Amino acid sequence: MVNIRDLDPSASPLDYYGSELRRLREAAGLNQGQLGSCIFCTASLVGQIETARKVPTRDFSERVDAALGTGGVFSRLVGLVLRSQLPSWFQAYAELEARATFISTYQCQVVYGLLQTEAYARALLGVDQPDRTAEFVAARMERQRILEREAPPALWVVLGEAVLHQEVGSREVMRGQLARLLEFRDHPWVQVQVLPYSVGQHTGMMGAFNLLRFEDDPDLFYAESYDSAHMTANPQVIRERSVGYARLQSCALPSEGSAKLIAHVMEERYGHRKAPAGRTVA
DSSP: OOOOOOOOTTSOHHHHHHHHHHHHHHHTTOOHHHHHHHHTSOHHHHHHHHTTSSOOOHHHHHHHHHHHTOTTHHHHHHHHHHHHTSOHHHHHHHHHHHHOSEEEEEESSSOOGGGOOHHHHHHHHTTTOGGGHHHHHHHHHHHGGGGGSSSOOEEEEEEEHHHHHSOOSOHHHHHHHHHHHHHTTTOSSEEEEEEOGGGOSOTTTTOOEEEEEOSSSOOEEEEEOSSOEEEEOOHHHHHHHHHHHHHHHHHSOOHHHHHHHHHHHHHHHHSOEEOTTSOEEO
C-alpha cells in the first residue's frame, strides 16, 4: 500500500481529487485493494492517485463513479485535474478555447491540438518531458472533448503543407494522423484547408496563430513561442490578424482539394509501397 500522506485539498485540483477519492472510498467501507478490484486496477494505482502522485484518467474516473455510486463526481472533477496539468502559460488559453464559439487557427509546423491523434500527441509531447508524457497526452485528449459537445465551437483550420510532410513519431503515426484529418471532411463544424507550397510568400510566414470568438466577449488573438504565449483583445491586432487569416483562407486549397492533397501525401509518403520484386514494404 502506498504510504498515506496528508493532502491539502485546496493545494491543487489533483490534491482535491485525491482527498475526495480517499474520503468517498473509506465512506464506502473499501480499502484500496478492494476498490482496485472493482475498477480493474491495482491498489498501488489507487494509492498513488489518492496521494496526488499520479494523475487520474477519464476512464479511471468513470469506473470510480460507477463503483462508488458517486453520481459523476469524479468524471466532472477529472476535467479540472487534467486541465491543471497543462503548462501554466497555456492554461488560460485552454479555458478560453473551451468557451469559444468560433476558433480559427493557422498552423505551419504541427497539427492543431484539437485534431491530433493520441499517438501523434504522444510523440510530440514526449520530446521535452518524457516522464510526464502520459499526463500531457491525457490533458490534450481532454481538450478535444469540446468538439463532442452538443453545441461545439466552429473550428476552421489552415495547415501549411509542411505539416503533412514533417514526420512525427513514425510513418504509421503520420498515416493515422492524416487519416484523422480526413475524417473531418464532412464534419458540420470543422473545416480543414491546406496552404500549399506553391502559394509562396504569404501573411502567415511570421508563425502560427489562433483567433477566438465568443458570444458576448471580445475576440482574442493568441500566439506562442517556445515556453510562453501572447494573448490580446486589442482591436487593431484583431483587425489585422482577421484580415491576414482571410487571406490565408483564400490562398489555401478548398476543403475538397485539401482532402485530396492530404490523401495523396498519406499514400505516397506514409503508405505501403511496392518493391521492385512485387513485394510490399512498409
